[in-house]
Amino acid sequence: MNIFSKNFKAFKELVVFQPTQAPPPFVVEETEKSGSTTTQEQTRLALEEHEALLRYARRVAITLEKVKNTLAEPAPNEKLASLRAELDALSKQKAHVSPLISTYSLTQDPLDQPVSTSLEENTLALEQLYNLPYNKDLVLRNITIPSSIPIVATLAFIDGLVDNNIISQTILEPLMSLGRENRDLIRGDTAPQIAARYLPSSQVKPAFFLREVTSGLNLGDTAIFFDGAAEALIVETKGQEHRGIDRPALEQSVRGSQAAFSETLRANTGLIRSLLRTNDLVTEILTLGTRSNTLCAVMYLKSVINPALVQEAKFRINSINVDAISESGTLQLFIEDHPMIPYPQALSTERPDRVAAALSEGRLAILVDGASFALVAPISLFTLFHGAEDFSFSWLAASFLRLIRLLGALLTILLPAFYIAINYFHQEALPTDLILTIGGAREMVPFPAIVEILSMEFAFELVREGGIRVPGMLGSTIGIVGAITLGQAAVSAGIVSPITVVIVAVTGLASYAIPDYSLAFSIRLTRITFEILAAMLGLVGLAGGLITIIVLLCGMKSLGVPYLAPVGPKTTPGYDMVIRGPVYSQELRPDELNPKDRRRQSSVARGWTQEAPAGKKDGS
């Protein structure tokens, strides 16, 4: 092949289409609706019905063989009793496999089927529901309980959700290891007898339908099926591995409790109860997600909270129709009043002490199993500026800190936009010396102020996001080094002016004063909008943005309670909203919550101020 032919071939390969030799890539095919669903369903039902009948026939054959062998020679009473029990179980199974009942139960949702008297049927149903043998989580264990009439049983549990020691100690040992002499179980009433006499677990409940069985299994309980019994026992064996109670990672405080929620619902509700040890504290458990069946706890103080709030919260949670919810943040998005507005409408906290304080004010808390953050609602915008240590400090210090945080939020929102507006349209607002300094610094910068600010903020956001993602101490180091290097390099390169770096740095620093991460994020979004408005219309644009956001916030609600209370609408202040009053003057609960019990403490909370000192009561 000469050079001409080679070049021609290469050119031809390049230009002329040739079908690829590689296998076709994976493409998910669209599901096509088939018209023969009814026929398929009927075939499936017939097949399953026949299989059930076959299983029954096989069992009858085996039992008859056993009867023949037993009766062939003189058998002891025990063996005869056992045989009688097996025949009883068989007759019960016969009732279940009668064609009418079988067809009816097969057309039902598998979860709605009753627990069968046949162990084989129950095992098959569970295998089908849990996709065995592909799914390795479900463990099925067959045992024989020694008694005057030995009872065959099957244990079912999900590996990883149960504590194996609990199963051994509270189920297997009592049922299997103890001597048979003491066991005298009456056939036909097996499950209640075993539950009452031989299972030492704190919680044992009967289950008559597979839905109850699977619900228990999914929570980490163990189900015990007995041959010949149309009910199962659900024994509490929860023992999921979980993180212990740790220090708060995001809401660290100088003073106050150092405990944080973990991922286990019951441990979290326990933490709250340990701070509010009262019978008045109610924990209602709801289930979320049609597939995840996540447990969710709604906690409140019954004698304090406005019942309408509880009713509304439960209504919203119960009305969620979604397959899975695994995080309290996701739940928050489903139940908040204004999902299109990024401002958080519930307080997300990892601190039990904050939740306890909120509950005692007449709010409610929502905890989700598997989430280490609790939701507190209703809240006002000002609640999001509260810090954990505010409750431990003197009222002056706490009020000062809150004002600093509010000022930080104002700076975050307004400072860059203000700079842009003045830089573009209102230079006369600055003293001449200052405007000359700014002008001098910007002289060599080739970009307009809005580009400078937005690019620096983008860099700052990258550093912030990178700092969060990089693990451990390295994250903060990268953040600091990145910010310094980027700032200096950008100024040295003449891309941005030093004043821009100062403004973006101050803004960034101020944004860290906002205690709530979601709120800080919303404020950052608002800031960018304001910057664009300021670049377009100066202070008029900024004023327009500000009025819109304030009217918007005034129109918002958190679980039906105004978001800007107690200032918009004005309500009776409780001395713990923006300015925190002395603890003894915080006599009333927040007015906007309309609690059942408005008074938090008596008008004279410090009784000792009204009496003589302890050592001088006798007048000496």
Place this chain on the structure above:
Amino acid sequence: MSFQPGRMGVAEGMALVFVTTFTSIFLTSWPLAIDSATTATWMLSLINGLIGIGVLYSQAYVLQNTSGDLYAACQELVGVVVTRLIAVYYIGIYLLDACLLLRQFAESTLLTALPELSFEIAVGWYVFLIVLILFIGIEAIARASYLFLPMAVLIVFIVVALLTPQYQFMYLAPWNGPGFPNVVMAGIHSVGLNMGILIPFILARSFQNSRTIKNSVLYGFGLSSFIKSLTLAAYIAAFGTGAAREKVFPFYEMARLVYINRYIQRIESLIIFLWAMMGILNVAIEIYIGLYLLGRLFNLPTLRPLIIPTALILAELAMFPGEIGSVIAFHHKVHWSFYNIGIYIIPGILFAAALLRARRRQSC
């Protein structure tokens, strides 16, 4: 009816009245009033206040002796036909005022803040914001107004205080004025500037009770009258009547005059915040009241579909006049004449009718 706002309290009512009666301080109405009252112009606001209190108590009496709001009271006292005529009048007044304010605020944006901006964009920007906040609702607007109220009062006090070195108190001397009877007459004529005092009566169904309405008008209008009077006194003391009557935007000029040292001077840019916000709120409230009455008049189930068309029509109308001078002159004229019907005559008729009905009931 879905356009009914929720329950409002004294704070919300007070803010609604304050914003709608105070905003005139940023516009040319008061410099024009100097023609009539010269050095005593600051008294006009106080006289307005006293008349306003009279209107307040008369209308409170009307509401106490009838049921519902001003519209329902009209229906009870003067019949359906007259009520409709009255409603049309008030719709016209509030929408006209909103239109004229929109034009003046757009012009003031061009004159004071953004000289390079196209006039249509300025009007469009204000209309966009007004539509946006109208969709959120009067309750939220009233609450936002309440939040701005202390800020507005504080800024006015700061400007008045910072102008102290510029004051010539001789400019306020009574012997330079037109005489007390003329000042009182001017005060009586200029009360139309305060149409906002009727808003709580129109929205009476949304307020908790008649006492809330009474208190909100009393506090809102009282505060507004006092601060307007103080500002006008400071304005005249700083500029003198000769220069003061020439200015188009009195408060802007006051802020511009501030010079304490080279760091505290020319603060007028910062005042833009105040008048822009107050202007937007005022126009939005007046459009809402116009639409609310329209809803009552035609028994409409909701107001929302009307917001955008009305705002667009008002924006178009605001852009009609060729120059701002004619708009200012027209606004001044209607303030001092046409608006007074809504302050004196209609409330007077309603009060008389309520009184008559009460006496008839007593005699029966």
